[in-house]
Amino acid sequence: MSFRAVESDLDPRAAVLDVTLPAGRGWTHELAPGDLFRIVDLEGNQAVDTLFFNSKNLEERYSATETIRGQKNIYLTAGTALMSSEGRPLLTIVADTCGRHDTLGGACSAESNQVRYEIGKKYMHSCRDSFLLALARYGRGMTKRDLPANINFFMNVPVTPKGELTFADGVSGAGRYVEMRAETDVLVLISNCPQLNNPCNAYNPTPVRLLVWRRG
């Protein structure tokens, strides 16, 4: 499958933040309006479960359904406005060398792993656990109530015209990235996915690189 790659000319040496997030870890970060935020799939086929909030009004958060309906397409790529529950763009994807990102597959949890794979899988690490820990550490009273349907960057969840939903092999590869511009004050919440039961991480969860550039 081939997609149109849209590259960015930003220089990582000019980034104000440049960190590596290992698989299985959660992360929060606040972006200012105009900030450019890049996620790099360092080793390839790594799902990065992500939510965004208006950091000045945490009740306004990323909405998968508003985003899908706003662009009349289920896949996210360059040009996609990542819409909030209030119908406003939180960020816009400005560069994408992967070409397709999912927002229907949700995050893995201990409980959904039990349903999907085996009752005995409850012990396995999951994105929701990483989200919950990161939100608790962030310290503004956010809980499971603040975990709506998320984005899975670098994940491929095709829907067929007959309405079947499948988890396909990743469309990403080592070094591919997605970059977005914050349209308002944004809280980023990430779980670098630890899922080992399906191909979303090619059965080998790996680190991702997170960069922020500040304009002006």
Next chain:
Amino acid sequence: MTTHKETLRGGQAWSRRLRRNQHLAIEDLEGRACVSALFYNARDPLERYNMPDTLKAQFTAFLTTGRVLFSDMGRVLCSIVADDCGWHDTISGMGDATAGRARFGEGSYQKLRNDFHRNASDNFLVELGKHGLGKRDVVANVNFFARVGVDDAGGLSWVAGNSRRGATIQLRFEMDTLVVLSNTPHPLDPAPEYRPPAVNLAIWEGPPAASDDPCRLSRPENVRGFALTEAYLAEVEGTP
């Protein structure tokens, strides 16, 4: 057998606690309804309908007979035991006031009194507010009787004529569930006039899901979802 009957007028919001083993039928009286819906564990509304978990557990992008609605805790809130419509949307969200104004014009209460243009987003907030819930509790919803197609490139399109006069969906509740409904136009329905049709609701008591229930057995994921639900009920109700 029916213990409660009610007609929801076009535009109307509704919420009610449904007990385990109660059935809820929703009937499209004119064949072009959209009933947007949210579902919460009545004991602990922090547990709610989860669109991604429902879809990925059943490898589907829509809802119909034999499928179940999963909560975010791996449990089955309700099962679709009958459906003569065939496709119910859960990926394209809800209408709101801004989109409604753009499509149908102003439609204010001041001008239209109780025929004013209500929308699912506002209706949900009103009903959720009655249960101490609010914006943080609004998640990806179900749109009963609506069909939105997805093409090979991921493009969404409204499918006209999905429902028909008298089409009915029947839900069986597998745990005590707070149901919130909004009988308001689907945000992708291109119909230019605001005139959501009435729908009939009927509630009755039924037997629990049998060991060979088709919704339970439709997928191994559902078998495990029912097992987790029954374990939870044993925990909170002390049932065997």
